[in-house]
Amino acid sequence: MSKQQDNSKDNKDKTRVYEYAKSLNMSSKEIITILKRLDMPVNNHMSVMEPAMVNKVEGFFRDIKANAAAKRAQESGGATVSAASSPQSQTASKPQASQANKNLSQDRQGPMNSIKTTSETNQSQQEQRPAQPQSQQENNNQSQPSASASEGSSNNTRPQNSGNNQGGYQGNRQGGQGGGYNRPQGGQGGGYNRPQGQGGQGGNRPQGGQGGGYNRPQGQGGQGGNRPQGGQGGGYNRPQGQGGQGGSRPQGGQGGGFNRPQGQGGQGGGFNRPQGQGGQGGGFNRPQGQGGQGGGASSRPAPTSRGTAAGESTNRKGNNAVNKNKTNNTGHQKRFDDGKPNFRTNPNGRGGKGGRNNRHQSNQPPREKIDNTPKKIIVRGTMTVGDLAKLLHKDASEVIKKLISLGVMATINQELDMDTILLIASEFGVEVEVKIPVEEDTFETVEEVDDEADLTTRPPVVTIMGHVDHGKTTLLDAIRSTNVTGGEAGGITQHIGAYQVEINQKKITFLDTPGHEAFTLMRARGAQVTDITIIVVAADDGVMPQTVEAVNHAKAAGVPIIVAVNKIDKPDADPDKIKQALTEYELVPEEWGGDTIFVNVSAKQRLGLEELLEMILLVAEVNDYKANPDKRARGTVIEAELDKGKGPVARVLVQHGTLKIGDAFVAGNTFGRVRAMVNDKGRRLKEAGPSTPVEITGLTEVPLAGDPFMVFEDERKARAISDRRSIKQRQSELGANSRVTLDDLFKHIQEGDIKDLNIIIKADVQGSAEALKGSLAKIEIEGVRIKIIHSGVGAITESDINLASASNAIVIGFNVRPEPQADLAAQQEKVDVRLHRVIYNVIEEIEQAMKGMLDPIFKEVVQGQAEVRNIFKLSKVGAIAGCMVISGKITRNSEVRVIRGGIVVFEGKMDTVKRFKDDVKEVAQGYECGITIERFSDFKEGDIIEAFVMESVER
Numbered sequence: 009m010s011k012q013q014d015n016s017k018d019n020k021d022k023t024r025v026y027e028y029a030k031s032l033n034m035s036s037k038e039i040i041t042i043l044k045r046l047d048m049p050v051n052n053h054m055s056v057m058e059p060a061m062v063n064k065v066e067g068f069f070r071d072i073k074a075n076a077a078a079k080r081a082q083e084s085g086g087a088t089v090s091a092a093s094s095p096q097s098q099t100a101s102k103p104q105a106s107q108a109n110k111n112l113s114q115d116r117q118g119p120m121n122s123i124k125t126t127s128e129t130n131q132s133q134q135e136q137r138p139a140q141p142q143s144q145q146e147n148n149n150q151s152q153p154s155a156s157a158s159e160g161s162s163n164n165t166r167p168q169n170s171g172n173n174q175g176g177y178q179g180n181r182q183g184g185q186g187g188g189y190n191r192p193q194g195g196q197g198g199g200y201n202r203p204q205g206q207g208g209q210g211g212n213r214p215q216g217g218q219g220g221g222y223n224r225p226q227g228q229g230g231q232g233g234n235r236p237q238g239g240q241g242g243g244y245n246r247p248q249g250q251g252g253q254g255g256s257r258p259q260g261g262q263g264g265g266f267n268r269p270q271g272q273g274g275q276g277g278g279f280n281r282p283q284g285q286g287g288q289g290g291g292f293n294r295p296q297g298q299g300g301q302g303g304g305a306s307s308r309p310a311p312t313s314r315g316t317a318a319g320e321s322t323n324r325k326g327n328n329a330v331n332k333n334k335t336n337n338t339g340h341q342k343r344f345d346d347g348k349p350n351f352r353t354n355p356n357g358r359g360g361k362g363g364r365n366n367r368h369q370s371n372q373p374p375r376e377k378i379d380n381t382p383k384k385i386i387v388r389g390t391m392t393v394g395d396l397a398k399l400l401h402k403d404a405s406e407v408i409k410k411l412i413s414l415g416v417m418a419t420i421n422q423e424l425d426m427d428t429i430l431l432i433a434s435e436f437g438v439e440v441e442v443k444i445p446v447e448e449d450t451f452e453t454v455e456e457v458d459d460e461a462d463l464t465t466r467p468p469v470v471t472i473m474g475h476v477d478h479g480k481t482t483l484l485d486a487i488r489s490t491n492v493t494g495g496e497a498g499g500i501t502q503h504i505g506a507y508q509v510e511i512n513q514k515k516i517t518f519l520d521t522p523g524h525e526a527f528t529l530m531r532a533r534g535a536q537v538t539d540i541t542i543i544v545v546a547a548d549d550g551v552m553p554q555t556v557e558a559v560n561h562a563k564a565a566g567v568p569i570i571v572a573v574n575k576i577d578k579p580d581a582d583p584d585k586i587k588q589a590l591t592e593y594e595l596v597p598e599e600w601g602g603d604t605i606f607v608n609v610s611a612k613q614r615l616g617l618e619e620l621l622e623m624i625l626l627v628a629e630v631n632d633y634k635a636n637p638d639k640r641a642r643g644t645v646i647e648a649e650l651d652k653g654k655g656p657v658a659r660v661l662v663q664h665g666t667l668k669i670g671d672a673f674v675a676g677n678t679f680g681r682v683r684a685m686v687n688d689k690g691r692r693l694k695e696a697g698p699s700t701p702v703e704i705t706g707l708t709e710v711p712l713a714g715d716p717f718m719v720f721e722d723e724r725k726a727r728a729i730s731d732r733r734s735i736k737q738r739q740s741e742l743g744a745n746s747r748v749t750l751d752d753l754f755k756h757i758q759e760g761d762i763k764d765l766n767i768i769i770k771a772d773v774q775g776s777a778e779a780l781k782g783s784l785a786k787i788e789i790e791g792v793r794i795k796i797i798h799s800g801v802g803a804i805t806e807s808d809i810n811l812a813s814a815s816n817a818i819v820i821g822f823n824v825r826p827e828p829q830a831d832l833a834a835q836q837e838k839v840d841v842r843l844h845r846v847i848y849n850v851i852e853e854i855e856q857a858m859k860g861m862l863d864p865i866f867k868e869v870v871q872g873q874a875e876v877r878n879i880f881k882l883s884k885v886g887a888i889a890g891c892m893v894i895s896g897k898i899t900r901n902s903e904v905r906v907i908r909g910g911i912v913v914f915e916g917k918m919d920t921v922k923r924f925k926d927d928v929k930e931v932a933q934g935y936e937c938g939i940t941i942e943r944f945s946d947f948k949e950g951d952i953i954e955a956f957v958m959e960s961v962e963r
């Protein structure tokens with residue numbers, strides 16, 4: 009036995025009840041019933057059938073048959089049995105339960121067939137003999153000794169040699185091709201994936217010879233002998249070669265030649281088979297070639313050495329199965345209704361599929377088996393055995409069989425994973441295309457992985473940021489007009505939120521909303537649009553707060569920075585001063601040993617622009633920005649508005665794939681179909697590839713800047729998705745937020761959600777910001793690191809909130825307050841803003857939060873704000889602030905703080921609130937009032953008096 013055979017024996021060395029039952033076309037229950045009657049140990053369908061048990065069961069069948077035969081002989085006086093299967097004979101033996109009886113009665117019919125068998129292939133010993141009466145056959149069988157026999161021995165007395173002479177000799181004799189007689193696993197596995205060679209041969213084993221010839225391009229299939237399912241595997245998927253030969257088994261020869269494009273069908277054994285099915289497997293799905301040869305003829309299931317000569321007499325159905333599939337079945341009919349069309353046609357009881365007549369279609373001409381196996385299937389995820397079978401145009405049982413052959417026990421409803429699906433499909437020679445659908449409702453979160461081969465270089469997308477008046481807009485305009493692509497010169501430039509220029513035959517896309525606000529807003533909305541940022545610094549001015557903000561925003565986004573030192577035309581320009589100043593922010597010029605590119609430009613005089621563009625291309629080349637243009641488009645809405653003439657328009661940056669006219673899409677929570685597409689030169693486009701900005705019409709509503717954009721196969725789907733997204737958004741607005749807040753920081757840390765605690769510091773003076781930074785840096789809590797992503801001086805701005813939102817950061821205001829817009833944004837974006845006046849408190853709060861000890865029992869709730877319009881100084885009471893309540897309400901019991909230019913100048917208790925000389929409890933928005941504050945009288949016009957209370961909050 010070969011090594012391969014050895015390797016596969018573990019899987020094949022046990023016949024279980026259900027397998028055995030299946031081999032007999034019986035139910036497990038029936039076999040279990042029989043085993044129990046025979047006092048054999050059996051639990052359930054998975055119990056192992058020991059050879060002794062098999063023998064017993066077969067002996068049981070034999071006895072029944074013998075009884076029935078005797079009875080029939082009595083009735084008919086031993087007359088020669090005609091080919092017709094009499095109903096009486098079918099019902100004659102009824103000692104057992106239904107299925108068993110059916111089989112048995114069929115079995116009994118076997119010997120009545122008057123079939124002359126001729127082996128047309130390798131069975132020289134095949135003889136043509138007239139049918140013999142059952143009794144005689146029995147005798148013959150019994151008289152056959154278990155003598156040794158050589159392979160394919162010309163034992164003329166043994167017709168069954170036609171089927172099993174190469175491997176399936178019964179009994180304990182030597183013979184066949186040496187394969188595994190009397191071994192439980194003899195000959196198994198022979199020929200798996202072997203390019204050539206002879207399949208395994210087996211004898212006297214429960215599943216001997218099964219593996220012979222799987223996937224072998226050439227060679228002889230497995231041969232089996234004396235086994236319930238012998239020879240099954242012979243020749244699966246073999247392009248050429250001889251099918252498996254089976255012998256002495258209930259379903260001998262089944263496997264021969266499955267799916268073989270050419271070659272000879274399996275030779276079915278069929279000796280001693282209860283159903284006498286010869287050579288079933290021969291030539292399944294074979295476009296060409298010889299049919300399987302039907303096997304031997306013994307009508308007996310007995311696994312003994314009997315049956316040599318007798319088999320020929322009657323019970324054979326399968327000999328000479330060579331291309332006999334078209335012939336009508338004139339022979340005796342047998343029921344072997346296992347649901348497979350291939351098994352149901354029995355040409356003359358001689359064909360390769362012999363022995364398996366469908367009793368319902370007995371007189372119909374057998375149909376040509378058309379192989380309608382698809383070449384390729386599309387798989388969109390796991391599926392059940394049944395679904396896969398449908399997709400493969402196969403019977404579920406065929407798929408199950410394949411699974412079993414691969415060592416997987418499965419039912420029709422069992423879910424198959426992707427690997428198994430691929431394996432099974434390849435077993436059937438079917439190509440699989442895996443298409444996992446995107447999580448359509450949250451398509452922006454799905455990262456599509458493209459094949460490296462499908463990617464092509466795309467233009468980089470650049471954003472310009474910098475301090476006010478440093479020349480961002482001028483630079484953008486200068487670049488736009490300097491580098492208009494050849495043929496498009498003279499086109500009417502359109503503002504579509506971005507434009508493209510071309511230099512050295514390479515394109516660059518510029519987002520033309522300068523400033524980090526737009527940049528960060530996009531990021532806060534989850535859109536990562538920019539590849540490269542240009543920080544513009546005026547050489548005559550220097551590094552300013554917004555320069556620093558811009559640097560921090562770019563860094564937080566992890567986007568490469570190029571510094572454009574602008575206005576170098578100015579006499580007081582000092583580029584080196586800028587370089588020097590920026591080293592503080594880790595932007596060190598290359599000439600100083602750093603890795604930041606600095607370019608001196610004059611936007612106004614258009615100096616250095618080309619170099620700047622070349623540097624952009626250089627960075628782009630290094631980073632190798634690529635996209636797959638051959639798929640449906642995905643991108644981001646840069647701007648959108650309701651145009652009077654065109655309706656809703658969206659300016660979209662295509663980032664992946666190609667957007668085409670007519671494409672149905674979802675943008676944020678809106679949907680539409682691209683009606684028209686215009687580029688930044690005002691030209692109408694039919695399609696737009698990666699990094700192309702376009703203005704599109706055809707939307708139903710106006711999406712938001714930063715909204716994700718994606719094309720779907722049809723408008724109905726797009727609408728459904730946009731509807732679901734709207735609902736989801738509303739739900740999430742109502743539900744909990746996932747932003748980091750100090751209150752649940754510990755939870756996040758514990759869950760491992762965050763490792764860096766991002767903090768933005770805004771303070772009244774640079775000194776306190778630095779002090780705070782230094783103190784926070786010293787906090788050491790295991791598992792989390794504090795990362796100051798931005799710090800600055802002044803009120804907390806909307807831009808700070810956007811940055812916090814984009815970076816999941818907490819904002820700490822030290823002696824400063826949020827601007828009204830920032831306050832609103834913080835509420836909307838659910839950014840945690842902590843306001844303090846004492847550094848120690850900040851440190852303690854953060855530390856406690858990190859340790860999970862934060863006690864948020866009290867929380868400050870701002871009630872309203874009043875603006876000081878007049879100041880009345882009274883000698884007795886000090887100063888009264890004549891105020892207008894500009895938001896919320898002011899109450900007498902609240903605590904107050906006085907804010908001047910975004911900075912808290914005093915915090916204390918409210919003293920009185922008056923309306924026209926009367927003390928009142930509260931004053932609402934839009935009303936005037938007079939306010940006095942305990943121990944404070946230094947009001948100034950324009951001060952904001954903020955009233956707040958400390959409320960207990962549920963944890």
Ligand SMILES: Nc1nc2c(ncn2[C@@H]2O[C@H](COP(=O)(O)OP(=O)(O)OP(=O)(O)O)[C@@H](O)[C@H]2O)c(=O)[nH]1
Pocket residue numbers: 474475476477478479480481482483522574575576577578609610611612613
């Ligand atoms: N001399 C000189 N002036 C320039 C240059 N670039 C821009 N300016 C001038 O600087 C002023 C501000 O330029 P903008 O382009 O509006 O600056 P910005 O950064 O876009 O300003 P905001 O939009 O307010 O943030 C304008 O008067 C420009 O003419 C330059 O290279 N040289």
